[in-house]
Amino acid sequence: MLFLARRTQAGFALTALAFGLAAAAPLRAQGRNPYAGDARIAKIGESQYRANCAFCHGLGARGGGRGPDLTRTPKKHGDTDAEIFNTINNGVPGTAMPPNGATQQGVGMTEEEVWQVITYIRSVERKPVPVRGNAAHGRELFFGSAACSTCHMFRGQGGRLGPDLTAAGSARSASYLVESLRDPSRRLAQGISEAMKEFSEEYQTVNVVTAEGTKLRGTLLNEDSFTIQFLDTREQLHSLDKAALKSLEVSRESLMPAYDEKMLPAEDLQDLLAFLANQGGAR
């Protein structure tokens, strides 16, 4: 029967998210995991994980299109058992992480099942490997010769056409970031604020010719059957009626150029990753 509410409105407010808070309220983090280190429970937890978490975090917990790699440690939103329990049960407001049971996709998990999942995640965690590279040089590249900041924001500085990369280093695996740089059209960057949609806003490229003949190009913010909202390459906002346009094309070919070896040698790439990984030297 699973009638999933995955893609809801291509809008901004997801009222259904809040619904789960009430449903999830009886479950509270109670200190330590009663199953810590139990390999048999970890196996059961893997099934729970696959049914409830893998949709975003991927099989094996190594990260999916939207969810971060959970084999990494420490976890961004708290690394104690109690904190991870809280993250699963109550979600992370402002991100795609919904409260347990709030997606209206399935049944949700009992307290016991949440601990099983935590036991599984612990069993696949790997020791943190520091990202090698020169973060300071990475910063120079980002705001300088690599021109990332033309389109990407980092801590409030930069452009708006592409996704804000402040949290990218902690939310995305290195391989995801490398792929996004080398082959940006292969998988368009997925937004992180829309838990209920199976494919979130993806920075598709918009080409429009208005009724007056004005040609506009930019990245998609939102659309429905009748209207389209986008940011043009001059960062001007447009919200237009589709019926009034001379032509409209929404393409999955990214506006971002592919940063090949010539544009960004391997060493520079590594420096950029180092810059993103420690959030510009914050930690």
Add this chain to the structure above:
Amino acid sequence: MRPSTRGSQLSSFSARFPRRGRLPLAAFLLLAVAFHPATTCGQVTADRLLNAAKEPQNWLTYSGDYTGRRYSALDQIQTANAAKLVPQWAYQTMAEGKFETTPLVVDGVLYATGQDDRAFALDARTGRPIWQYQRALPADIRPCCGRVNRGVAILGDKVFLGTLDSHLIALDSKTGNVVWDVTAVDYSKGYSFTLAPLAIKNLVLVGVSGGEYGIRGFIDAYDAATGERRWRFYTIPAPGEPGNSTWEADSWRIGGSPAWITGTYDPETNTTFWTTGNPAPSNRGEGRAGDNLYSNSLLALDPDTGKLKWYFQFTRHDEHDYDATQVPVMADIDSQKLILQANRNGYFYVLDRTDGRLLHADAYAKVSWSREKDSSGLPVTAQDGSPTLQGNPVCPGAAGATNWMSPTYDPQTKLFYVTAREQCDVFSTAPQPYEAGHAYYGSAYFPNDEAQPFYGALRALDPATGKVKWQWRHPSPTWSGVLSTAGGLVFTGDAEGNFIALDAATGKALWHFQCGASVYSSPMTYAVNGKQYIAVAAGSVLFAFALP
């Protein structure tokens, strides 16, 4: 047919008069009962239900009438003027979660349900509440897929509500007071009710939800007057009954097969048609070898006894959650008595409803789980479609090529309109032991990043050929049902929040309204004082539209 003006006064009185004015009002009502024909007194007799199509100003059952075609003879709103539609009123449940209701309207009073088992009666002309009810639900219910309800049934002076904790409740239609309350089954095992019940004769029929838990599905009939259960049909046969051998070992005990969408009724043959959902675990066939009857089936039952007349199974031994829980629409076309069903598995089935014989089945969306048909024309499951540990991409995805949202059949265009969801998923196993009341899916699934297409569409299907006559494409798959009217219109909603009127003949959009939230419901229409309204739920709001 023009909407009747009869029978609209009572609701306006109820809404206008303060509570302390009820005594004189009651006296007036008595007089009204004595001197007016039955249709104006608010009593919905079994006879009126049988002839629901003859009073199109009212909407007396979940799908409008017993045929399930969700078509109205009202034609005040039509292709020529639909562009002028404007909101008349909005009612807010002030609740969160999916709002899936289809209201009923009887003589100017609208009855509907909301999230968390709310029920309410409104003046259908103004949207002003007459009464509101909310079930005090136990804290430990864990219904799948949202705390939803799709509507009430009405018979006599009672409306009937199936609850998330598996009760059937009769409410007084004038006050919302509980008349009786019966427990159908233990909710803690994963059972719940989410559908609108169906009243036939003196009985109220309900089917149970819970395909995610390893329940044993059933359809029940209760005496409308007393709440006493008259019969139960288990959708999974017990040992010794025909069909039990289609289950491996004891798997029948926890084999799912819920019946969570409202059925239809053919008085000519005294047959009620119900559909069933997935076998459990939903996406893992291991341990339940066999066809798994009567999962994913159409059941023809005797409404008086619950006795099975015949069945038709759409998807055998399902491993992709292809519930058959779409309203089984009755249509009479060229002297053929048919059931039309666009199934969640992506095929549009046309059946002879006198015996369940398949006439033809044609794909109406992208399908990869089946590549061939057997000698009877039935699509058969491909051997390589099972979920695997690493994941196996299959179309349609787990949410299906359509789902519970209602389709419509328009006798004017002779077309069947269905919400199609073009989407595939990667199905992966996630073995779970059975534990009562706990999720029992046996699998996981993911959107297929590489898989195209990903969009929704309203499709007009020709039952004669199975072909798509036209489509209206949505940016993404939607959960809205469809209504057709004699005004030459079809109405549907989208995931982007638009409620849309289209030309039933061509699929051209004539009007739309941005509701501000995705439409998770099937629209309906009614008339009060000669004015036609279209109602639809979206977000936590019930909207009514009409011409200015």
